[in-house]
Amino acid sequence: MTRKPEQPTGGELIAEGKTKILLATKPDPDKVLIVSKDDITAGDGAKHDLIEGKAALATRTTCNVFRLLKAAGLPVAFDKQIDEKSFTAPLCQMLPYEVVIRREAHGSYLKRMPGLAKGQLFPRLLVEFFLKTNGRKWKTHDLLCDDPLMDYSESARTISLYEPSKPFYGQKPFLVLPEKDVFRQAEEWKLFSEIRGIARRAFLVLEKAWQLEGRTLVDFKVEFGLTKADTLLLADVIDNDSWRVLENGAYIDKQSYRDGGQLDEVAEKYRRVAGITDNFRLPVQQILIWRGSDKDDVSPVVKAIQQISGSKDAVKVTTATCSIHKEPVRGLNELHALVQQIPDTVVIAFIGRSNGAGPTLAASTTVPVITVPASFKDFPEDVWSSLRTPSNVPVTTVLEPSNAALAALEILALRNPQLHMALREQLEERLVNTVPV
Numbered sequence: 001m002t003r004k005p006e007q008p009t010g011g012e013l014i015a016e017g018k019t020k021i022l023l024a025t026k027p028d029p030d031k032v033l034i035v036s037k038d039d040i041t042a043g044d045g046a047k048h049d050l051i052e053g054k055a056a057l058a059t060r061t062t063c064n065v066f067r068l069l070k071a072a073g074l075p076v077a078f079d080k081q082i083d084e085k086s087f088t089a090p091l092c093q094m095l096p097y098e099v100v101i102r103r104e105a106h107g108s109y110l111k112r113m114p115g116l117a118k119g120q121l122f123p124r125l126l127v128e129f130f131l132k133t134n135g136r137k138w139k140t141h142d143l144l145c146d147d148p149l150m151d152y153s154e155s156a157r158t159i160s161l162y163e164p165s166k167p168f169y170g171q172k173p174f175l176v177l178p179e180k181d182v183f184r185q186a187e188e189w190k191l192f193s194e195i196r197g198i199a200r201r202a203f204l205v206l207e208k209a210w211q212l213e214g215r216t217l218v219d220f221k222v223e224f225g226l227t228k229a230d231t232l233l234l235a236d237v238i239d240n241d242s243w244r245v246l247e248n249g250a251y252i253d254k255q256s257y258r259d260g261g262q263l264d265e266v267a268e269k270y271r272r273v274a275g276i277t278d279n280f281r282l283p284v285q286q287i288l289i290w291r292g293s294d295k296d297d298v299s300p301v302v303k304a305i306q307q308i309s310g311s312k313d314a315v316k317v318t319t320a321t322c323s324i325h326k327e328p329v330r331g332l333n334e335l336h337a338l339v340q341q342i343p344d345t346v347v348i349a350f351i352g353r354s355n356g357a358g359p360t361l362a363a364s365t366t367v368p369v370i371t372v373p374a375s376f377k378d379f380p381e382d383v384w385s386s387l388r389t390p391s392n393v394p395v396t397t398v399l400e401p402s403n404a405a406l407a408a409l410e411i412l413a414l415r416n417p418q419l420h421m422a423l424r425e426q427l428e429e430r431l432v433n434t435v436p437v
Contacts, residue, residue, distance in 0.1 A: 011026065018037075018045060018048075020035060020058075021035045031079065031088050033088055034089055038051055039054075057240070059085050060278075062087070064274075077090050090233065091228070093225055095184075096133075097131065098222075100127070102219040103121070103122055103207065103218050106119070106219055107219070112149070112165075122437065124431040125203060127200065133147055141177070145165070148162060148163065148164060149163070151173070157178065161173055169436075191232060199222055205421045206238075206243075207420070212417075213276050215246060256269055284316070285419075286345040286346075287412070288318050288347045289348050290350065291320070292325075301404060304401055308402075315409070325357070348371075353375055359390075362395035363390075368408075369395050373385075
């Protein structure tokens with residue numbers, strides 16, 4: 001359907017797309033107001049409808065997502081939500097790329113790789129770049145399709161373009177462009193590595209957020225921009241048009257519209273997704289390091305926690321000092337008080353000569369306890385007091401402080417999108433996809 005273009009209210013119009021408009025803001029010229037529209041499109045605009053209330057749902061979803069990503073330490077172009085349809089963000093020069101991250105094979109990927117089954121899992125995330133085009137044109141060049149798949153050759157300094165809806169193997173690029181025909185600044189290709197990293201980390205944060213809500217994020221599409229200070233930011237929007245999310249094997253995203261779903265059913269899915277993303281947040285968690293006296297140096301554990309998590313703020317680290325052998329009542333009272341304050345806690349007992357403290361703590365709380373026999377190298381026989389424990393004493397014994405820190409973080413990462421991002425990103429560097437990609 002067609003209609004008259006929306007007329008923005010207040011502020012100079014910077015740009016208007018199919019689903020949003022950008023307005024200048026006063027008095028800060030370095031900010032922009034992003035206003036969503038009720039439009040929904042598919043097939044590069046060939047299919048076009050209006051869903052009343054979609055603008056508010058899209059803004060709500062995007063703001064929920066950007067607040068989570070920002071809290072997780074990612075560079076996003078988001079300041080604050082202004083009203084139900086708009087939010088402010090730093091003014092960016094948008095880069096002409098769509099970046100797609102895939103955990104499973106869906107959509108156009110199945111057309112490029114017809115030998116794969118729908119839902120094929122990729123243990124290591126796939127990253128693809130597409131050139132953003134309009135009207136099958138790129139500057140003076142005619143294209144076979146819009147948004148072609150890009151392949152940059154650093155050695156040849158060229159960008160090859162492929163049709164994204166045809167099998168990749170055996171397909172030759174329909175156009176090869178010199179990098180100067182695409183890049184807006186010198187050595188723009190150097191941004192690609194940073195873009196990949198930010199996009200992967202953003203996906204991992206959202207992957208865990210959706211897992212915690214009982215759904216599965218299988219892919220998403222994002223865009224990037226540069227501020228006036230040349231700071232790279234994940235920009236534009238991330239709403240229900242930007243990803244594929246599965247609920248009991250069915251799509252609850254824009255794919256249902258692409259597949260011909262009724263508008264009222266599509267609208268209901270957008271409402272549900274906006275409501276689910278209202279729950280996106282980082283939890284308050286704690287690693288409680290227990291030592292027997294102030295002579296026990298816990299710095300190896302603290303340093304490992306910060307290094308592995310990549311942040312000093314991803315999880316609260318608390319140190320408690322008490323000999324469970326000498327002052328069991330005071331020690332257990334302190335344990336209960338600290339866990340009461342932050343119930344989502346993992347205890348690491350890092351104690352010199354008091355190896356029975358870890359099992360004692362484990363027998364007195366329902367939170368996980370990891371014990372590190374700190375004197376193991378000098379007195380290896382001491383480890384048995386941590387390994388041979390009575391029933392109902394589920395203590396985990398780890399010899400290396402760094403592995404104890406990693407184990408604690410992995411437990412907390414089950415409920416923490418930021419920690420999931422940090423740990424999974426490191427793990428994926430060692431993973432290999434066993435299917436053609």
